[in-house]
Amino acid sequence: MNIGNFKLSIKIYAIVGLLTLVALAVTITGLAGLNRLSATTDDINLTAAEMRYASGISQRILILNRAEYLLALTPGDASAVTPVIDTTFEEISERFASLQATAGPNQKKMLDKISDILPLYQKELSETLALANQYSTSTNLSLQQQELLASVNSSKTIASDLRSAIKAFVDYTDNKGTRMSDTATEEANSLITSMLVVAVSGHHRRLWSCLVYLQYRNRAANQTDCQLPERTLRWEPHC
Numbered sequence: 001m002n003i004g005n006f007k008l009s010i011k012i013y014a015i016v017g018l019l020t021l022v023a024l025a026v027t028i029t030g031l032a033g034l035n036r037l038s039a040t041t042d043d044i045n046l047t048a049a050e051m052r053y054a055s056g057i058s059q060r061i062l063i064l065n066r067a068e069y070l071l072a073l074t075p076g077d078a079s080a081v082t083p084v085i086d087t088t089f090e091e092i093s094e095r096f097a098s099l100q101a102t103a104g105p106n107q108k109k110m111l112d113k114i115s116d117i118l119p120l121y122q123k124e125l126s127e128t129l130a131l132a133n134q135y136s137t138s139t140n141l142s143l144q145q146q147e148l149l150a151s152v153n154s155s156k157t158i159a160s161d162l163r164s165a166i167k168a169f170v171d172y173t174d175n176k177g178t179r180m181s182d183t184a185t186e187e188a189n190s191l192i193t194s195m196l197v198v199a200v201s202g203h204h205r206r207l208w209s210c211l212v213y214l215q216y217r218n219r220a221a222n223q224t225d226c227q228l229p230e231r232t233l234r235w236e237p238h239c
Contacts, residue, residue, distance in 0.1 A: 010114040025115075033187065033190070035187075036066060036187050037187055040180055040183060040184040040187065041184065043180050044180045044181060044184065045174055045204075046102055046178055047176055047177035048177065049102075049179060050099060050102060050173050051099075051173050051174060051177070052110070053095040053096075053099050054095075054099060054166055054169050054191060054235070055100050055170060056095050057092050057093070057095050058163055058167065058170070060088045060091055060092050061092075061121075061159055061162055061163055061166070062163075063084075063088050064085060064088055064089075064121075064125060064155065065159055067084055067085055067088075068082050068125060068128050068151075068152045068155060068156075069152060071128055071129065071131075071132040071148060072128075072132075072148040072151075072152050075131070075132040075133075075134075075148065077132075077229060078129060078132035078133045078232065079096055079133075081129075081132075082133075085125065085129065089122065090200065092118070095116075096111070096115070099111055099169075103175075106172065107169065107172065107173065108164065108184055110169040110172065112167055113165050113175070114162065114165045114166060114169065117158060117162045117165060118162060119159055120158050121155060121158045121162050124154055124155030124158055125153065125155055127151055127155075128148065128151040128152055128155060131147060131148050132148060132152055136154055142161070160163060161230045171191045
């Protein structure tokens, strides 16, 4: 098929259509890549929030451990420590519920393990608090403190298991966030490469189209020059 046989208007329309397709391809490629990056960014933000909630739970477990040792040393502070313990457990429950709402399949398994250990620790802590309230008015605390310390040590083991389970969740979530970040970097690099390829391809097509157009103009100009003598012979002045 000889391109020179087509009319100039058809060639111009073809060039405009080709450039439009190239621009459309660049736009679609960019939008698709940006949508993927946006989704990955949302996942990374969600992962960061999950790590923050899990770390907050671990910190509050430590607060409860300190409260238990305080009760063992000074059972008379039971009335002051009790509201702190209740508030801390409420904060743990809120953060745990937030984690359950966004957890993936593997994370849910880890959260199930935490949910199994947490009531056991709460029960041990309640027993320690009950002993502290019982001995809060006692003047001879040597034996009572030993009993309190035994209760604290019992709950300490469960608290250690609880923190280990939380740490496993945090580590898994951290690795998940790292993988997402690496994926986002790869998608960004792929997006840049794709857009460059499309843009360069479109640039080459534009150059080719321009060359075809210039070739056609030169050919048309040559044909015009060849016809000038005939037109000159036919010209008749009016004055």
